[in-house]
Amino acid sequence: MTIEKTYDPSEIEGRISAAWNEAGAFKAGANAKPGAEAFSIVIPPPNVTGSLHMGHALNNTLQDVLTRYMRMRGNNVLWQPGTDHAGIATQMVVERQLMERQEPNRRAMGREKFLERVWAWKEESGGTIINQLKRLGASADFSRERFTMDEGLSRAVLKVFVDLHRKGLIYKDKRLVNWDPALRTAISDLEVETREVKGHMWHFAYPLKDGPVDGLSEIVIATTRPETMLGDGAVAVHPSDERYKNLIGKLVRLPVAERYIPIIADEYPDPEFGSGAVKITGAHDFNDFEVAKRNDIPMYSLMDADAKMAGEYVPERFRGMDRFEARKKVVAEIEAEGLLRQIEDKVIAQPFGDRSGVVIEPYLTDQWYVDAHTLAQPALQAVRDGRTQFVPKNWEKTYFEWLENIQPWCISRQLWWGHQIPAWYGPDGHVFVEMSEADAEASAQKHYGKAVELTRDEDVLDTWFSSALWPFSTMGWPDKTPELKAYYPTSVLVTGFDIIFFWVARMMMMGLEFMGEVPFKDVYIHALVRDEKGAKMSKSKGNVIDPLELMDEYGADAVRFTLAAMAAQGRDIKLAKQRIEGYRNFATKLWNAARFAEMNQCKVVPDFDPAKAKAVLNRWIIGETNKTVTEIDAALASYRFNEAAGAAYRFVWSIFCDWYLELAKPVLQTETASAERDETRATVSWALDQIVKLLHPFMPFITEELWALNAPAGGRSAVLAMSDWPLPAGGDTSDAEAEIGWLVDLISEVRSVRTEMNVPGGAQIPLLLIGAPANVKEWAGRYQDALKRLARLSEIGFADAPPAGAVQVLVRGGVAALPVADVVDLAAEKTRLAKEIAKITEEVEKIDKKLGNPDFLSRAKEEVIEEQRERREEAEARRIKLSDALERLKGVA
Numbered sequence: 001m002t003i004e005k006t007y008d009p010s011e012i013e014g015r016i017s018a019a020w021n022e023a024g025a026f027k028a029g030a031n032a033k034p035g036a037e038a039f040s041i042v043i044p045p046p047n048v049t050g051s052l053h054m055g056h057a058l059n060n061t062l063q064d065v066l067t068r069y070m071r072m073r074g075n076n077v078l079w080q081p082g083t084d085h086a087g088i089a090t091q092m093v094v095e096r097q098l099m100e101r102q103e104p105n106r107r108a109m110g111r112e113k114f115l116e117r118v119w120a121w122k123e124e125s126g127g128t129i130i131n132q133l134k135r136l137g138a139s140a141d142f143s144r145e146r147f148t149m150d151e152g153l154s155r156a157v158l159k160v161f162v163d164l165h166r167k168g169l170i171y172k173d174k175r176l177v178n179w180d181p182a183l184r185t186a187i188s189d190l191e192v193e194t195r196e197v198k199g200h201m202w203h204f205a206y207p208l209k210d211g212p213v214d215g216l217s218e219i220v221i222a223t224t225r226p227e228t229m230l231g232d233g234a235v236a237v238h239p240s241d242e243r244y245k246n247l248i249g250k251l252v253r254l255p256v257a258e259r260y261i262p263i264i265a266d267e268y269p270d271p272e273f274g275s276g277a278v279k280i281t282g283a284h285d286f287n288d289f290e291v292a293k294r295n296d297i298p299m300y301s302l303m304d305a306d307a308k309m310a311g312e313y314v315p316e317r318f319r320g321m322d323r324f325e326a327r328k329k330v331v332a333e334i335e336a337e338g339l340l341r342q343i344e345d346k347v348i349a350q351p352f353g354d355r356s357g358v359v360i361e362p363y364l365t366d367q368w369y370v371d372a373h374t375l376a377q378p379a380l381q382a383v384r385d386g387r388t389q390f391v392p393k394n395w396e397k398t399y400f401e402w403l404e405n406i407q408p409w410c411i412s413r414q415l416w417w418g419h420q421i422p423a424w425y426g427p428d429g430h431v432f433v434e435m436s437e438a439d440a441e442a443s444a445q446k447h448y449g450k451a452v453e454l455t456r457d458e459d460v461l462d463t464w465f466s467s468a469l470w471p472f473s474t475m476g477w478p479d480k481t482p483e484l485k486a487y488y489p490t491s492v493l494v495t496g497f498d499i500i501f502f503w504v505a506r507m508m509m510m511g512l513e514f515m516g517e518v519p520f521k522d523v524y525i526h527a528l529v530r531d532e533k534g535a536k537m538s539k540s541k542g543n544v545i546d547p548l549e550l551m552d553e554y555g556a557d558a559v560r561f562t563l564a565a566m567a568a569q570g571r572d573i574k575l576a577k578q579r580i581e582g583y584r585n586f587a588t589k590l591w592n593a594a595r596f597a598e599m600n601q602c603k604v605v606p607d608f609d610p611a612k613a614k615a616v617l618n619r620w621i622i623g624e625t626n627k628t629v630t631e632i633d634a635a636l637a638s639y640r641f642n643e644a645a646g647a648a649y650r651f652v653w654s655i656f657c658d659w660y661l662e663l664a665k666p667v668l669q670t671e672t673a674s675a676e677r678d679e680t681r682a683t684v685s686w687a688l689d690q691i692v693k694l695l696h697p698f699m700p701f702i703t704e705e706l707w708a709l710n711a712p713a714g715g716r717s718a719v720l721a722m723s724d725w726p727l728p729a730g731g732d733t734s735d736a737e738a739e740i741g742w743l744v745d746l747i748s749e750v751r752s753v754r755t756e757m758n759v760p761g762g763a764q765i766p767l768l769l770i771g772a773p774a775n776v777k778e779w780a781g782r783y784q785d786a787l788k789r790l791a792r793l794s795e796i797g798f799a800d801a802p803p804a805g806a807v808q809v810l811v812r813g814g815v816a817a818l819p820v821a822d823v824v825d826l827a828a829e830k831t832r833l834a835k836e837i838a839k840i841t842e843e844v845e846k847i848d849k850k851l852g853n854p855d856f857l858s859r860a861k862e863e864v865i866e867e868q869r870e871r872r873e874e875a876e877a878r879r880i881k882l883s884d885a886l887e888r889l890k891g892v893a
Helices: 009-023 054-072 087-100 111-124 128-136 151-166 226-231 286-295 323-336 372-384 395-404 437-448 463-467 482-487 497-515 547-554 556-565 577-599 616-637 641-668 675-695 700-709 734-756 774-782 784-791 826-851 854-859 862-890
Strands: 038-042 076-080 170-180 185-187 192-207 218-223 234-237 251-254 259-265 277-280 340-353 361-370 389-391 423-425 431-433 490-496 520-526 529-531 573-575 765-770 793-799 806-811 814-819
Touching: 009 128, 009 547, 009 556, 009 700, 038 054, 038 482, 054 076, 054 128, 054 490, 054 520, 054 529, 054 547, 054 556, 054 616, 054 641, 076 482, 087 111, 128 547, 128 556, 151 170, 151 431, 151 463, 151 497, 170 286, 185 361, 192 226, 218 226, 218 234, 218 277, 226 323, 234 286, 277 286, 286 361, 323 340, 372 395, 372 497, 389 395, 395 497, 423 437, 431 437, 463 497, 490 497, 497 520, 547 556, 547 577, 556 573, 556 577, 556 641, 556 700, 577 641, 577 675, 577 700, 616 641, 616 675, 616 734, 641 675, 641 734, 641 784, 675 700, 734 774, 734 784, 734 806, 734 814, 734 862, 765 774, 774 784, 774 793, 784 793, 806 862, 826 854, 826 862
Parallel strands: 038 076, 234 259, 389 520, 490 520, 529 573, 765 793
Antiparallel strands: 038 490, 170 185, 170 361, 192 218, 192 251, 192 340, 234 277, 251 259, 423 431, 765 814, 806 814
16 A cells, blocks of 8 residues: 555544454453553543543543553553443433423423433433544443443442441431532532632621620621521630630520520631631531531521521521522611621632532531541551552642541432432331342341331432442452453552542542452542643633544544643643644654655565664664663653653654654665665664554554555554554664764754854855864764755864864764854854843843742732743743853854
């Protein structure tokens, strides 16, 4: 086959995907060498409702780089894919459909019929994201795709719930939860979106019951939620607050509710903030809940599931009111009573449901909980003793802080879509937690001595409960499967920092509890993908970048390589289209290099042995290939994806294309047959094979295509994805590196001087090698044509000392002189360089002034500060370069 003139990603990507699929290239164990070490990853399961976004693209690109790399190294590889049932999100999708089609809502339809509709939607439309991941080139074993509510995973979920309940680690309790009044369910912290909104802080007076004490007749509290005053159980002051020490134990009148509540001492209030006194509303505030528990303060629940005022503690005139309507009425009544002291405009951090968009209410309700504190202890120890390691290591601190202060984990949700809790209630409310209804009935008969009617708990489990089992449930647990034996614990988890609490820590807890081993040895935490200015992507800002559109425009390989090349540990990715365009150009450069090789009859020679190459230039590229293999191996072993991609990029673009092919042209293009020409053709083809292998984890589509096009020969794998990763080969090439390295460095230095000194592009200048030893003289003679052509030199000579008007450069310990006085106005150049340096110095000083200003640092957006730091870095690098050039000129006699 002939390589087409133009590289067209859209033409090859679908075809290559089909070839991989046909070859079974991604199946567990594909390409594994006998007795090979296992390498396994579980995909962070995307929501079944989801569509590929930049976070997914980054996360899955990095997983795929590791998976393809380890597969080519001959490891026994499994990348386990699957999707999450996404309780709230999926239920909302189907409910919205019912509304749009003017069909009965879920309550009118009933639970069984509604769930049938959800399953039908899931089969028809769910899992779109899996096809999008395939388009990205994800090489997971899709024949093993799992779903958090498939039969096997559901059995695992039931077993874990039942076993933990029997150990006393799952229980029912009345506690505060994040309540979504629109969805009428508890939600996790991750589903709460905190927004800054304009609001008010109301300051109210609570009169002392028995009159003034120490001159105080009232105590003033401040609140942003006046409607919750109806549920106050106490007023708290700090025990060290001298103003209130004689008020502790006294009673104050709670306006509107007309109750008396105590003043208590607690460490929670901040004496420096406001009046130093705070109201304690245990049933409607998370901090107050803890204070109320510590001090045995009653908790008065004020609202129903719709966030309407309800219950025995709500005065009748408020009952049935929406909470915000009640807020206005409470304020009006207190003002009428003369107890409103101040209204302060204030920006408030308010919690909203990320799905419903309504204000979340802390709500006191009965829910199922996991004793997370007990399960957290082994999970903490496993990271402390190094059985699981975080990369970068600083994320361990985040992990420790959360687990050391962990609260009970609320696992029940008031939804229909999900794993229904395996709990059945007898006539007296006694609960039977079993694997099945039949088991529950048997337990109930034993308990009551007769058959009784049982009612199943209507709640479902939090989605994070089932995903916490993902590393072992996807491999067939609770059965003892070959996959569990081979692939658990997994090798690495690649994920974002935002779910260290919700997913990573919980997988650690469950893995240690049920498997007795950590679920993964390494946790690689990748950064965020931001826009080109460093701002977080959001729909409201209109700066969201769609990876599907980028793949349409630039191809999957360019998108993948951009993400990998920018994935420096601990640094967010600033994604600009120019970067992706640049890496598409890189793909084109590789394509054109392969075309050049084909046009020059560089074909695969099956028995080519790089160790037997004789030509210095060929031995040099073989040595450079070896160095690059070693560099990429080291980078990927430590999850330095950007360094691995950077090494591949430098090798392909600069070393292979710009130097090796350029220097090899005279040999390749000669019409005279020779052993050197044959060897060079074979070496070019061999090096291209190594290149497509090295690039394959990053750019799988173009490399697979070039592998197939590069004259298939005996002994080659039919599919690049299942070929062997390169090993350093070719013996000692240090002498070749010394020779060709000298040539490359000399040409580079001459080019640099020409640019710095403004030497006209068409001007040819002489080169003098000062005090050159015999080997350098020999090299200069051998490569004089290349030197003249590539450095635009008029002649090459030798001298004992540099002449007047010559710029000197150091090349590998030797001195080269470039007489430029005849083509450059040296005085004018000195002036120009000095002016440019002064200008850059002034710019750096301005930036330093900004970055040294605490006011600027506190007010400016994160991305603006980062932009200033980057500008300073670039300016400083330019200043150093220009200063070096000026020093060179000063040395010219």
